Amino acid sequence: MSDQTTPPVDPITGFWRDVWARSAAAGANTPGIPGMPMDPSAAAQAFMSPEAMKRMQAAFYDAMAQYAEQYMRTPQFLESMKKSMDQAMQLRQQMDGFLKSNMASAFESATGGSHAEILGAIRQSTAQLQSQIAKIDARVSDLESAVTGKPKTAKPAPAPAKKSAKR
């Protein structure tokens, strides 16, 4: 049901009205209810003090921070964040593509992507080798155990390394 006494205001106007109202209330050292009547002489005295400015600033910043936090949770903000991120990724992909196709071949040099691919391959090979060695170790341990009758000493084979591609 709409409020008949207070006309609706647009969000921007409502935001600024609320922020300034809170600041003014803090400056006058009132409990912070905008529009409430107050003793003029007491209000003037409070408003005159330098501390009042400090309180007004604090109230202003608090109100701004509160609105900022509320806004950063809205679907509108999250959508705009997603769009910015998509654009940043697109730009990066275009730059990578340009560097790979033109610059690297022109200068016959490796790119960052090439390095990452090589290092990824080395890492993968290392993990596979470690896994194989661990299996051989386990088999040797089994044989030793069978021959000597002593309990096994080898550690279990480590889990294979995961690939760095999409999961």
Added chain:
Amino acid sequence: MSQTPPTSQPFNPFAQAFPWGGFDPAAASKAWQAEMENFSKKLGAMPKVLEAAMKAKKGATPYEVVMTEAPVRLVRYQGKGDKRHATPVLFVFAMVNRPYVLDLLPNKSVVRQFLNAGFDVYMIDWGIPTPSDATKTLSDYIEGHLHRAVERILADTGSEQVNLIGYCMGGTMSAMYASMHQELVKNLILMAAPIDWSSRDSLLLNWTDPKYFDVDAVVDTFGLIPPQFLGNSFAMLKPVANYFQKWQGFYEKMDDEKFLEDFFAMEVWSNDNIPISGEVYRDFVKYGFQQNRLVQGTFPVGGKKINLGNITCPVLSLTAEADHLVLPCQSTPLKEHVGSTDYTEMSVKAGHIGLSVGSRAHKEIWPKATAWMAERSEPVETE
């Protein structure tokens, strides 16, 4: 009697120019004059500001590097007092910033709190990752670098266990490590460590909602997650405080040398952002922020699933009441998931970083935390 406010107080031109009784030109003129004098004083402080900015250092306590696995380093701090506890302490910081915030200034150093309490103190510095580290996984860091650092400390000190202290993401990693190697961890202290991501109160949790944030696309595109991306994200959690209030506070106190020392030490650290391995970022965002798997016992690390119930050593969970990055409600559920019977919680009225550099934290919580660990540590054997 003059109505001019003292120069050390904030200036209120409205109050002087438009008092309730009407505009007073003389009072307004005096007020502006006072403000100009104040401004001149601030300008005069500029050489000291520049000097303080140049003098800002990264870390306060001397250390030696005892192990290097580029870019990761293990450092051992050099304390002045005698060692009174046999089990060494290992600090594990997050991978998104540099760890020297734990040793920012001589009077704001968590490292020194433990050195002064008689502990042998080590810290693992994850270093600055290069593109070759982009594919390193959480397992590479926890089961690799961290585990080898623990082995090195045990070999150096002759101890059979370490006391682990993890901060923020480093706390989560420490909990993971303790769950996998409980036999090597004597006591575990977690500082503002995210464990449970089920609450939607945190802004970061809203921003990483899979509907709006495709972590796979981000990691596959960037490889290493750029430091600017992380730094700006953290700053945007408190935009008014970080972009306005901080600088207003700086202007008001820029003629105070002690303030300048603290301010620039903090500024140097907070702007010293580093990239993070894409695979680590993917794991944290996907399995932590988006799927909340750690408390479900299904967070995968190197083919294993983390079971916090494996942690049976004494645990101290430290939280900051005004933490906007890791809300206390993200840390405290740890109590319900660990297997420890000796579990303690302590909280301080501070923010996320205030937990390590805040005056209140150093006065109220760190003496208690070091005492907590001392009570649960064996004394050094005397010959």
